[in-house]
Amino acid sequence: MTLLQFGTSLRAATAGATLALMAFSAAPVFAATPNDVLVQALAIDDIITMDPGEAFELSAAEITGNTYNFLVRLDLADTSKVKGDLAESWTVSDDRLTYTFKLKPGMTFASGNPITAKDVAYTFERAIKLDKSPAFILAQFGLTGDTVAEKAKSVDDTTFVLTVDKAYAPSFVLNCLTATVAAVVDQKLVTENAKPMTATDDYKYDTDFGNEWLKTHSAGSGAFTLREWRANELVVLERNPNFPGEVAKLGRVIYRHMKESAGQRLALEAGDIDVARNLEPGDLDAVSKNGDLGVTNATKGTLYYFSMNQKNENLSKPGVSEALKYLVDYDAIGSTLIKGIGEVHQSFLPKGVLGQLDEMPYKLDPAKAKELLAKAGLPDGFSVTMDVRNTQPVTGIAESLQQTFAQANVKLEIIPGDGKQTLTKYRARTHDMYIGEWGMDYFDPNSNAETFTSNTDNADTGTNKTLAWRNAWNVPELTAKTQAALLENDADKRAEMYRELQKSVLAEGPFGVIFQQIAVAGVRKNVKDYKLGPSFDTNYVFEVAKD
Amino acid sequence: MTPTSPLIAKRRGRSAVFGLSLLRFLAIVATTYFGLLAVTFFIGRVIPIDPVLAVVGDRAPAHVVERARETLGFNLPLYQQFFLYMKAALTGDFGISVLTSNPVLTDIRRVFPATMELATVGTLIGTLLGVPLGVLAAVKRGSLVDQVVRVVGLVGYSVPIFWLGLLALLLFYARLQWVAYPGRIDVVYEYSFTPVTGFYLLDSAWQGQWDVFRDVFRHIILPAGLLGYFSLAYISRMTRSFMLNELSQEYIVAARAKGLSESRIIWRHALRNAAVPLITVIALSYAGMLEGSVLTETVFSWPGLGLYITNSLQNADMNAVLGGTIVIGSVFIGINMVSDLLYRTLDPRTRAR
Numbered sequence: 001m002t003l004l005q006f007g008t009s010l011r012a013a014t015a016g017a018t019l020a021l022m023a024f025s026a027a028p029v030f031a032a033t034p035n036d037v038l039v040q041a042l043a044i045d046d047i048i049t050m051d052p053g054e055a056f057e058l059s060a061a062e063i064t065g066n067t068y069n070f071l072v073r074l075d076l077a078d079t080s081k082v083k084g085d086l087a088e089s090w091t092v093s094d095d096r097l098t099y100t101f102k103l104k105p106g107m108t109f110a111s112g113n114p115i116t117a118k119d120v121a122y123t124f125e126r127a128i129k130l131d132k133s134p135a136f137i138l139a140q141f142g143l144t145g146d147t148v149a150e151k152a153k154s155v156d157d158t159t160f161v162l163t164v165d166k167a168y169a170p171s172f173v174l175n176c177l178t179a180t181v182a183a184v185v186d187q188k189l190v191t192e193n194a195k196p197m198t199a200t201d202d203y204k205y206d207t208d209f210g211n212e213w214l215k216t217h218s219a220g221s222g223a224f225t226l227r228e229w230r231a232n233e234l235v236v237l238e239r240n241p242n243f244p245g246e247v248a249k250l251g252r253v254i255y256r257h258m259k260e261s262a263g264q265r266l267a268l269e270a271g272d273i274d275v276a277r278n279l280e281p282g283d284l285d286a287v288s289k290n291g292d293l294g295v296t297n298a299t300k301g302t303l304y305y306f307s308m309n310q311k312n313e314n315l316s317k318p319g320v321s322e323a324l325k326y327l328v329d330y331d332a333i334g335s336t337l338i339k340g341i342g343e344v345h346q347s348f349l350p351k352g353v354l355g356q357l358d359e360m361p362y363k364l365d366p367a368k369a370k371e372l373l374a375k376a377g378l379p380d381g382f383s384v385t386m387d388v389r390n391t392q393p394v395t396g397i398a399e400s401l402q403q404t405f406a407q408a409n410v411k412l413e414i415i416p417g418d419g420k421q422t423l424t425k426y427r428a429r430t431h432d433m434y435i436g437e438w439g440m441d442y443f444d445p446n447s448n449a450e451t452f453t454s455n456t457d458n459a460d461t462g463t464n465k466t467l468a469w470r471n472a473w474n475v476p477e478l479t480a481k482t483q484a485a486l487l488e489n490d491a492d493k494r495a496e497m498y499r500e501l502q503k504s505v506l507a508e509g510p511f512g513v514i515f516q517q518i519a520v521a522g523v524r525k526n527v528k529d530y531k532l533g534p535s536f537d538t539n540y541v542f543e544v545a546k547d
Numbered sequence: 548m549t550p551t552s553p554l555i556a557k558r559r560g561r562s563a564v565f566g567l568s569l570l571r572f573l574a575i576v577a578t579t580y581f582g583l584l585a586v587t588f589f590i591g592r593v594i595p596i597d598p599v600l601a602v603v604g605d606r607a608p609a610h611v612v613e614r615a616r617e618t619l620g621f622n623l624p625l626y627q628q629f630f631l632y633m634k635a636a637l638t639g640d641f642g643i644s645v646l647t648s649n650p651v652l653t654d655i656r657r658v659f660p661a662t663m664e665l666a667t668v669g670t671l672i673g674t675l676l677g678v679p680l681g682v683l684a685a686v687k688r689g690s691l692v693d694q695v696v697r698v699v700g701l702v703g704y705s706v707p708i709f710w711l712g713l714l715a716l717l718l719f720y721a722r723l724q725w726v727a728y729p730g731r732i733d734v735v736y737e738y739s740f741t742p743v744t745g746f747y748l749l750d751s752a753w754q755g756q757w758d759v760f761r762d763v764f765r766h767i768i769l770p771a772g773l774l775g776y777f778s779l780a781y782i783s784r785m786t787r788s789f790m791l792n793e794l795s796q797e798y799i800v801a802a803r804a805k806g807l808s809e810s811r812i813i814w815r816h817a818l819r820n821a822a823v824p825l826i827t828v829i830a831l832s833y834a835g836m837l838e839g840s841v842l843t844e845t846v847f848s849w850p851g852l853g854l855y856i857t858n859s860l861q862n863a864d865m866n867a868v869l870g871g872t873i874v875i876g877s878v879f880i881g882i883n884m885v886s887d888l889l890y891r892t893l894d895p896r897t898r899a900r
Contacts, residue, residue, distance in 0.1 A: 033735055045858070048604050049648060056606045131614075133607035202614065215648040227738075231647035232858050233850050234734060254734045258848070263729070266721050272728045418861060423605055424597040441606070465609040 032271045035546050036251035038527065040275040041258040041267060045232050051214035052183035053123075054132035058439060058536040059255075061180045063235060065537035066253070068183035068220030069244070071101055071120065071160070072174055074443055079534050080354040080491075082174045086115060086184060086221075086244075087160075090174075096167040096489065103158040107244040109186040109221045115244075117154030122187040124152035124162075126209035134181035137442050141165060141173065145204065171354060171491050175444035180537050185210075186219040193217070223248040223542035232257050237541075249545040268293060268522050274546070275530060276522040280392060281339045287522035294523050297340075298532035301350045301440040302517040303448075304342065304394065306386070306401065308510040310472040312432050314382045315510065323372035325512045327404045329364040337396045338515050345516035347502040348452045352534050354491065355445045355498030361506060366407040373408055381409025386433040387422040388414050394435050397514065401435075429460075429470050437517070438467065443535055445498045446486055452511060453478040453501050471510045478504055576880060580873070584636065587872045588629055591865035598863040602645045632869070641873075642866035646859055651870035654855065659874060660745025661731055662844070662851030665771055666836035668748075672775025673782050674829055678818075680779070681786025685794060686813060696783055703780025712773055712846035719769055727765040729848035736762050770847040774840060778832040785828045789821035796820075823894045830886035837882070838875045 033039045046057040052064045072082040072090075084090070087101040107115040127135050128148040142165025143151055151163040164173060176182070190210035197208050210219070218226035221244060224237035235255040239248045256273060258264050264276035265283040269290065279287060288295045308315040308324065315321065334344040347357040373381060388398040395416070402412045412433075417425075426434045440447045455468035455475055462469050468479075481501060488494040505511055519532050519539075526547040533539050591598070599616045600607075607615075616622055620631060635642060641651040684696040719726045727733060732747060740756045748767065751760040793799065794817055802812045841853035848854075852871055859867035 037735055039734055046604070048602070048645065056604050131611070133603055133611050135611075136608055202617070212648075230850075231644075232854075234737070236734075236737065254737070256730075256734055263848075266716075267728050270721070270724065270728065272733070418596065420596045420600050420605075420861075420863065421594075423600065427597075439606075463609055 033274055036249075038250050038253045038275065038541060038544055038546065039273045040253070040255050040277060041264040041273045042255050042277040043259045044235060044255055044257045045259065047229065047231065047235070049215040050218065050226060050229055051132075051211055052180050052185065052220075053127040053130050053135070053209070053214070054211060055180065056133040056441075059235075061535070061537040062539045063218075063226065063229075063237070063255075064180040064183050064220075065222075065533075065539065066224045066237060066541055067218040067222040067226050067240075068180075068185070069115075069222055070182055070184060071177050074178050074534065074538055076533060076538060079352045079443065080171075082178055086120075092170050096170060097164055099162040099164070099170075099173060101160045101162070103160065104244070105158055107221065108242050109189065109219070110225045110240040110242050111186055111189045111219070112242060113186050113188045114157075115184065115186075115221055116157045117160040118157070119187045120160045120184050121149075121152055121154045122190075123182065123184050124148055126185070126190070126211075127181050128152075129205055130209055130211055132211075134179065134441070137176050137179045137181050140176075141168070167487055167489070169486060169488050169491070169494050171494065172444050172446055172486055175354075176442050178537075179442040183220060185214070186221070189219045190214065193219075223540075224253060227252075243542075245542075248542040250541065253541050253544075265522070268524065271524065274524045274527050277519075279341075279520055279522050281337070281341060284340045284520055284522065292525050294525055295520060296523055296530060296532060297518050297520040298534060299343070299351055300517045300519045301353065301443065301535055303345065303348065303350055303438050303513050304338075304397070304436070304515050304517065305348075305438060305511050305513040306433055306435040307467065307471045307512070308433055309429060309431055309470075310474070310510055311429065312384065314378060314384065315432065316472075317376040317378065318508075319372040319376040320378065321508065321510050321512070323369040323376070323408065324405065324410070325362045326365045326369040326372070327401070327408055327410065328362065328512060328514060329400060329404050330360075330362065330514065331364070333397055333400055333514060337393045337400065340518070341393070341520055342515040342517050344514065346506060346513050348448050348505055348511065348513055349445055349498060349502055350440070350448075350516045353440070353443065353445050353448075355495035355502075357499050357502040359503070359506070362512075364404060366404075369408040373410075381411065383411040383413065384432045385413045385415050386435060387425055387431045388416050388435055389419040389422045390416045391419065394437075398435055426470055427465065429472060434471075440535070445495075446482070449482045449485065449498055449501055452505055452509065454482045455479055467511070473510050579880065580876060583872055583876045584633065584869065585629070587869055588632060588865070589625070591863065591868060592625055592628070594863060596863040598645075598865060601862040601864050636869070636873070641870040644859065644864055644867040644870075646862050646864045646867060651866050654867065655852070655870055655874055657745070658850055658852050658855045660742075661849060662837060662840075662853065664746045664748065665767060665774065665840075665843075665849060665851060666833060667746075668767055668771035669774030669836055670778060670829065670833045672772060673778030673832065676775070677779035677782030678786050678825070681783040682790055682813060682818060684783065684787045685790035688791065693787075696787070700780040700784045703776050704784075707842075708773060708777060708840070709842040709846050711776075712770070712843060715769055715773060716846070725765075726769045727762065729766075729846070731763070731766055731850055732759070733762050733766070770843050770849055774836055774843055778829075778836070781832055782825075782828060786821065786825060789824055790817055793817040793821050823890060826889045826893065827886050830882050830889075834879050834882040837878045 042059060044059045047060045048057060049055050050060060050063060052068060055064060070085045071087045073085045075081040075083040086103055086107065088104045090099060090101045092099055103117055109115055124138060124143065125148050127138055128143050129145045154160050193213035194210040195208045195212050197203065197206055199206050216229055223240055223243045225240050227236040227238045229235045234257060237253040239251050241247060261278055261280040261283045264278055265287060267273045268276040268287065284295065287293050308321050310316040330344045344360065346360045346362055349356050373379065386398055388394055398414050402414060405412045425431050451466040453468060453475065454466055455473060456464045456479060458469060458472060458474040468475060478501060481497065485494055485497040488497060521532055523530050528545045528547065529543045599612055599619065599621060602619065603611050603615050620628055644651050644654050647654055680696050684693045687693055720728060736759050740751050740754050740759050742750050744750055747763040748760065751763055799812060799817060802816055841857055843849065844851045844853040845857065856868055856871040
């Protein structure tokens with residue numbers, strides 16, 4: 001073979017190979033998901049466990065809401081109320097200390113085991129004894145490892161009795177029972193998979209209550225069961241044929257981890273996914289203009305706010321926090337940075353929660369802010385830093401704040417950081433200012449009131465590390481008011497007490513609430529009845545169907 | 548007095564040298580591992596992220612955070628933590644990844660084949676195209692072909708892979724729909740075959756699942772093609788210069804004078820000799836891909852080692868990071884040894900020495 005021949009044959013071979021590759025790749029595209037499978041794109045990197053007794057992350061809550069049932073669930077028609085789920089009915093004693101729940105008869109878990117009041121009692125027992133992140137939601141009724149067996153117990157197969165330590169508002173107790181930590185687990189199945197432990201001073205029990213197994217499995221009675229969770233990759237749910245209600249129409253629901261909005265949009269347009277859950281304003285706009293796609297949304301209980309550490313001598317001067325709240329361009333932020341994914345909101349209770357307050361006293365007013373700063377002894381402004389996690393929309397909002405603060409000579413220096421990095425600093429309260437989000441721990445006004453207005457010990461060694469503590473806001477009066485609201489029997493009066501607390505925070509609190517999150521989903525047109533709920537654990541997929 | 552025969556003395560000397568070099572080799576490996584572990588461990592502890600947050604989540608109450616800190620031993624002095632870790636690591640226990648709730652070894656066993664499959668296909672593409680192109684460029688030195696190969700190589704060398712990856716995705720996925728969405732396999736094909744080797748192409752073909760095979764192929768071709776292009780750029784440049792070196796040797800003139808055909812001279816003589824250093828080049832480029840092409844894996848959501856370690860690092864999941872680092876270190880050392888062995892096989896002169 002001569003050199004020339006060699007060159008020719010090489011070229012031919014290369015061209016041939018390329019053509020072959022292209023032909024193979026260009027085979028007809030399978031650009032639609034099967035009809036009984038729903039594929040959702042969602043950033044699921046927050047999930048660290050699937051055990052309802054331990055999980056406290058938003059994405060995990062959505063899975064729990066679909067794989068478990070509860071004694072009571074939020075009434076989606078009016079979210080200031082609850083309705084029975086596993087419980088057929090319940091009564092509250094006159095002294096408001098005893099709650100008696102009657103279960104619906106004849107229900108079974110996904111495993112086929114019957115659902116009894118014993119399972120409910122076991123759910124309480126393991127949550128309290130494991131004492132993981134969400135356990136305080138139940139523990140705050142005075143339940144401890146020693147008393148839980150007595151205070152949360154089954155009387156017979158269908159009667160469960162809960163005894164609380166104070167005459168709490170019944171709305172508070174019932175709202176807490178809708179939290180994912182109260183998701184009823186299958187005692188028989190969990191016990192079979194429990195791991196023996198050595199009891200120590202810190203952990204007094206000889207079993208892990210199935211914690212390790214439940215991290216990656218489900219043991220509930222929800223419309224779906226958990227088939228697999230692969231961290232940062234996917235979550236797969238499969239239909240539970242033993243579901244006590246109407247059996248799900250979909251055979252499989254897949255959550256695909258995708259972090260980028262642009263990537264989700266591409267995949268949605270191509271038909272590789274059915275639902276895109278993390279769309280940013282620009283992509284959302286494009287999706288809503290596409291005839292094959294639709295958009296659905298729901299207001300969520302998550303607030304975005306900036307806070308001012310009262311350890312900083314400038315930020316703690318009277319009137320400074322108010323001045324900074326006048327230096328936020330709420331209109332501009334609302335119409336651009338959070339367009340479609342949030343609405344401007346200034347008080348600490350999100351819309352949809354008992355006691356919500358719609359007042360919005362603040363708007364961008366540099367003159368007023370300058371006046372307040374002069375009164376505080378800072379006529380020439382001051383310099384301050386803000387810790388900002390490097391994700392949208394907070395980065396954009398921080399940059400907007402930087403510009404508007406400058407209008408009153410407040411020089412804002414942004415310290416960008418990874419989410420966990422800024423949070424570590426915030427928790428140690430070594431920040432000046434912080435911008436971030438706050439999601440409700442459970443769907444009751446006390447959840448936010450406690451964190452924004454209660455600070456039982458302002459020392460650095462304080463153990464109740466609420467947001468008020470993190471910003472060194474020492475408010476014994478508001479702390480007392482918050483506790484009083486918890487014991488108010490009358491729901492209307494209770495709501496009024498929370499409105500007053502919100503007004504105090506609006507006026508003088510070191511928190512500037514900017515907006516409330518709206519969850520949006522881009523959905524392909526052939527997906528029917530896809531709805532987002534007011535919280536992550538109410539993002540139900542059991543009614544969804546596909547054409 | 549019988550003097551030891553010179554032959555025996557030489558043999559003894561040789562085995563002593565061999566023993567010494569083995570010892571030296573082991574010492575180097577041990578030091579490398581120790582350094583690797585120490586540096587990664589201390590970096591992991593000084594980054595301003597609280598590793599406990601990764602274990603209990605962002606929203607955990609204070610007492611839960613504190614208890615987790617004690618259980619994990621983060622309240623101990625650093626040197627004690629390091630000692631405890633080394634002890635566990637030496638017995639093959641890399642701990643549990645807090646991010647995935649799985650033992651680190653289980654995770655690595657799952658993600659490493661993904662990286663290896665991608666790197667293997669990438670290297671195959673790079674070698675099969677890069678070597679002939681390099682040879683061609685050397686043979687036709689200064690011609691148009693040479694210039695084209697040079698430009699192709701230069702682009703491959705200098706354009707950042709994530710940018711090229713995004714552009715390629717935009718063109719081949721979003722516009723043309725020739726290839727599949729980032730990821731290793733379409734989610735609807737999950738559970739439709741059993742991964743045995745962890746190499747999805749092999750597994751699906753072995754089980755006769757041709758639609759799965761096609762889907763896997765549509766997923767791997769773009770990232771592997773890109774990786775292949777980058778190694779092609781490197782390999783073709785190196786091939787060209789090795790070949791030029793060989794072609795100017797006297798034995799080539801002798802072969803020509805002998806009347807051998809050009810193709811025989813190029814393939815059997817020149818390339819054969821150039822192959823020796825070329826093996827090292829290819830092996831190193833393969834090792835580079837095996838350590839997890841972080842950017843490629845990120846752009847293409849490829850669930851491999853690079854993405855795993857990146858995710859773990861961002862969450863201060865140090866068990867996973869350390870486990871991954873050890874695997875990468877071992878791969879590097881392993882591949883270096885293999886290429887040394889190949890060297891000896893290919894170059895008779897090293898065998899004699």
